[in-house]
Amino acid sequence: MLRIRCRQSRPVSPPVVQLKHLRNLIEEEHFTMPEMVQELICQPGGLSQVPSRFVQPVEERPQLTGSLEHAQAGIPIIDMKGVAAADAQRREHVVAEIARACEQWGFFQVINHGVAPSLMEGFRDVACEFFSLSQQEKEEYAVEPGMCVGYGRFYEASDGVANWADNLILFSYGDEHKLANPCMPAKPERFREIVDKYGRSVFELFILLMELVSVGMGLEPDAIAKQANINRGTGGAAIRTDLNLYPPCPQPDLVLGSAPHADRSILTVLQQNQVSGLEVFKDGNWVRVPPIKNAFVINLGDQMQIMTNGTYQSVLHRAVTNHAVERYSFANFLVPADETCIQPIGELLSASSPPLYRAVSFGEYTGGNSYLFKPLEGKRRIDAFLVSA
Numbered sequence: 001m002l003r004i005r006c007r008q009s010r011p012v013s014p015p016v017v018q019l020k021h022l023r024n025l026i027e028e029e030h031f032t033m034p035e036m037v038q039e040l041i042c043q044p045g046g047l048s049q050v051p052s053r054f055v056q057p058v059e060e061r062p063q064l065t066g067s068l069e070h071a072q073a074g075i076p077i078i079d080m081k082g083v084a085a086a087d088a089q090r091r092e093h094v095v096a097e098i099a100r101a102c103e104q105w106g107f108f109q110v111i112n113h114g115v116a117p118s119l120m121e122g123f124r125d126v127a128c129e130f131f132s133l134s135q136q137e138k139e140e141y142a143v144e145p146g147m148c149v150g151y152g153r154f155y156e157a158s159d160g161v162a163n164w165a166d167n168l169i170l171f172s173y174g175d176e177h178k179l180a181n182p183c184m185p186a187k188p189e190r191f192r193e194i195v196d197k198y199g200r201s202v203f204e205l206f207i208l209l210m211e212l213v214s215v216g217m218g219l220e221p222d223a224i225a226k227q228a229n230i231n232r233g234t235g236g237a238a239i240r241t242d243l244n245l246y247p248p249c250p251q252p253d254l255v256l257g258s259a260p261h262a263d264r265s266i267l268t269v270l271q272q273n274q275v276s277g278l279e280v281f282k283d284g285n286w287v288r289v290p291p292i293k294n295a296f297v298i299n300l301g302d303q304m305q306i307m308t309n310g311t312y313q314s315v316l317h318r319a320v321t322n323h324a325v326e327r328y329s330f331a332n333f334l335v336p337a338d339e340t341c342i343q344p345i346g347e348l349l350s351a352s353s354p355p356l357y358r359a360v361s362f363g364e365y366t367g368g369n370s371y372l373f374k375p376l377e378g379k380r381r382i383d384a385f386l387v388s389a
């Protein structure tokens with residue numbers, strides 16, 4: 001595993017000024033330099049206490065031992081081997097397993113999913129190499145005003161509690177897939193090439209997953225993709241990829257790497273390194289998702305909950321940190337074009353099963369990505385789109 005290099009801290013350094021844009025976007029009244037966590041922990045003499053802006057209120061703090069007790073509670077692990085081939089029996093079996101996982105968990109892991117292990121490893125390597133660049137080099141790709149991609153601290157809440165995480169956000173597939181975007185790192189050397197390959201391969205997995213979920217609901221294989229207007233290469237659908245770095249934390253029981261949230265995507269496909277930290281809220285407990293090498297963690301996003309008219313739910317999850325070693329996660333979010341209208345699939349509706357959610361364009365749903373910079377109004381945005389709301 002690549003280690004993060006600590007650089008000398010730089011009390012005043014011109015490149016950091018670029019991060020001022022972040023602050024403009026979050027409209028803080030008082031200017032406080034958003035410092036990357038990676039820099040924070042590299043202070044001379046080390047960091048023994050986390051700054052107060054990272055400290056969660058008591059009720060939100062992770063019960064790290066409690067979470068571990070539930071570690072074996074069993075997020076389903078589904079072997080997708082052979083499912084893309086013409087083996088009807090195998091496909092039926094996997095469809096049933098996915099349907100059960102969607103119903104009971106909203107989360108599952110997949111192995112033998114079709115994305116080559118060497119490509120997953122290549123992606124992990126370039127992502128870790130990016131975070132190992134000097135602060136100055138990384139900040140060449142700092143988020144720009146009005147943009148939702150680049151290097152920064154996207155979920156830094158202006159009046160909430162900050163996540164113990166640094167992020168690099170990019171589009172790895174689709175019309176928005178701008179390899180030429182100035183915020184798309186050109187370093188390390190193979191970064192763009194690997195992101196491009198990875199994005200294409202993960203997109204194929206998304207298509208396959210949507211088919212299997214559709215069939216499991218008794219729908220045509222393309223029902224979900226059609227409803228969300230997801231097509232290969234056209235239509236504005238995209239994969240947004242968040243590269244999350246959670247540096248080791250001196251007080252992991254006080255902070256969260258990622259505060260509880262549900263994803264706003266259709267589906268999320270996440271790769272994590274061999275350090276656990278992802279937790280899913282299930283029956284009142286936080287359940288740890290154990291890392292499995294070259295597996296993907298799949299979860300249903302809010303758009304899936306709307307399209308399935310609530311049959312499947314997007315589930316709250318969070319990331320916790322630890323004091324010993326950095327954790328990485330790379331989350332790919334399948335998102336429709338902003339103008340795509342998301343609504344419950346007609347075939348799932350009847351007189352006894354009326355639409356629970358109103359039709360909403362994805363752009364309206366995300367509110368122009370303002371959620372990247374503002375604290376959540378409650379954890380479940382989806383509730384605002386209930387017909388009864």
Ligand SMILES: O=C(O)CCC(=O)C(=O)O
Binds near residue numbers: 263272317318
């Ligand atoms: O780090 C993780 O495992 C979770 C990240 C996550 O939930 C997200 O990026 O939406």
Ligand SMILES: [Fe+2]
Binds near residue numbers: 261262263317331
């Ligand atoms: Fe998430």
